[in-house]
Each structure stands twice: as C-alpha cells, then as structure tokens.
Amino acid sequence: MKDTEQSIIEAAILIFNEDLSAPLEKVADQAQVTRRTLHRYFKDRKELMDKCQKEIRKACAAAMANAYNTTQNPKERLEAMFYAGLDCGSKNTFLHKLHTLHDHKHQAANEECSEYDHTFELWKGNLQLLLTTGIINQGMTVDWIHNFFQSVVVVFINSQQKGSLARAEARQLAWFSFSKGIGI
Template sequence: MKDTEQSIIEAAILIFNEDLSAPLEKVAEKAETTRRTLHRYFKDRKELMQRCEKEIRRSCAIAMTQAYNSSEDPVIQLENMFYAGIQCGTKHTFLHKLHQLHDHAHETSNKDCVKFEQTFQLWNSHLKLLQTTGLISAHLSSEWIQNLYNGIVTACIASQNQTQMNQQDVKKFAWFSFSRGIGI
C-alpha cells in the first residue's frame, strides 16, 4: 500500500512541477494507477499537494543534513550540500515553485513559510558562516546566492533530461558555475 501511495506522490511532484494545473488523471497515469486508486489515498488535489510538500521537505532536509555531516571542511560541506540539492532536483524546484506562487506573500507568521524556511535553514546558515569567514564573497546577498543556486539546479534538471549529457559532467559543470559565481 505504501508503495502505491509513494508512487502517486513522486508522480505528482514530477507532473505538477511541469504544470501545476495538470489533471489528476495525468498523475495517476504517471504513477501507473487509476484515478480511483489515487483517490483512495488522497481525497483531492489540495491533500495531494500538501503531501507532496511534506515529502519534499522531509527528503530534502535529510539529504542536506547527511551532506553537511559528511565532512568537517566547510567548503566540502557546501559542495556536498550543493550536490544533495541537485540530487533532490525536481523536488527542490517544485517546492520553490509552490512557495513562490503569484498569490503568495512570504510571511514569518505563516506556518507554511516557517516550514519552507526550516527546510533550507542548514543551507542558509552555512552560507552565512562562509560569508562571515570570507570563504564566500560578502558582496552577494543570501537572496542572490539562493536564486543563483535555484537557477543552476534548474539547469541541471534540464541537462539531465538530455540523454547525451554525462551525469557526472553535469554535476561538475554545476559546481564549477556555482562556486565561481559565489567567489570560492
């Protein structure tokens, strides 16, 4: 039962990342199930979207924490966290899309905004540490660095979808671009 539920969530993330208004039939088809089965697990689109967000926050937070704990060297920690973000790929970009919808105003009193910030708290605090220690250019705002990172993750996803590109090359190109862009 959990495999079907998880397949639906993963399919929804992929489908909705491309088109937030895609029909649930398309999600069911991607999950290789029926719409009827989809509704056994999720009563409606809103509930499915909420579960997608929860899954994304959980998996991205785990990946970032593991990457951070993989080294004592702050630059290697950043590089590994960067790769974890790329590994989260579509999940990462989808979470940002959901959080930046046209009718969304980011507020610290909004519980969804708080959860969003907590997902990236380790990443953001590590960037600030690297800036205060001079390992990253202090001329760049954290918002700029985050937007640069999001753009590179999006470029990685597009490149990975092109079968002629070697996946290891994509990761190397991405880190090269990001690290040079922030002054490492």
C-alpha cells in the same frame, strides 16, 4: 512490493513542478495508476499537494543534514550540500517554486513558510558563515545564492531529461557554474 502512495507522490511532484494546475489524470498516468486509485490514497487535490510538500521537506532536509555532517569545513560542506541538493532534483525545485509564485506572500508566521525556511536552515546557515568570513564574494546575499542554487538544479535536471549529458559530467558542470557563479 512497490509503494503506490509513494509513487503517486513522486509523479505528482514531477507533474506539478511543470504544470501547477495540471489535471490529476496526468499525475495518475505518470504514476501508472488510474485516477480512481489516486483518489483512494488522496482525498482531493489539496491533500495530495500537502503530502507532496511534506515528502519534499522530509527528503530535502534529510539529504541536507546528511551532507552537512560529512565534514566540519564550511567550504567542503557547501560542496557536499550542493551535490545533495542536485540529487534531490525536482523535489528541490518544486517547493521553492511554490514559495516564489507571483501572488505568494512569504511570511514566517505562516506555518508552511516557516517549515520551508526550516528545510534549508542548515544550508542557509552555512552560506551565511561563508559570507561573513569572506570566503564567498561580498556582494552576494544569502537569498541570491539560494535562488541561484535552485536555478542551477533546474539546469541540471533539464540536461538529464534531454539526456545530452552524462550524469557525472553534468554534476561537475553544475558545481563549476554554481561555485564560480557565487565567487568562490
């Protein structure tokens, strides 16, 4: 039995990632349910949005933690976590987008923001380690690398949507562009 609530959330992440103010009907269509059903699961737009964020954090944090634990070596960790991030796809990029919006003021005080920071804590921590030990090019900053990472995920997603590149090939290309792009 498929979980309707979950499939609506997945649909919403996909739609909102492209069009933040998209009408809920688009989300319902994407999830192949009626708008009425959507409203049975989510009181209103805000609640749906919140659930999306929670889902993303859960999925990304779990994938990252899992990748983190596959090895002790910081360089290998980087690669494992990179691929984990790729596999999270638009789940990954959506939250990031919300937190880089023009009018968004990022502040650790805000609970949303601190949870966002926490989601990528392990990832950023490992980056910091690679930076201070000089394995990653010195001119880089953690912020730049993190944004760059998110961008490469977008490139990957686009290539998959267009279907012009096989998944495995695209993953390799993505890792190449990312790792070389940060000076490894």
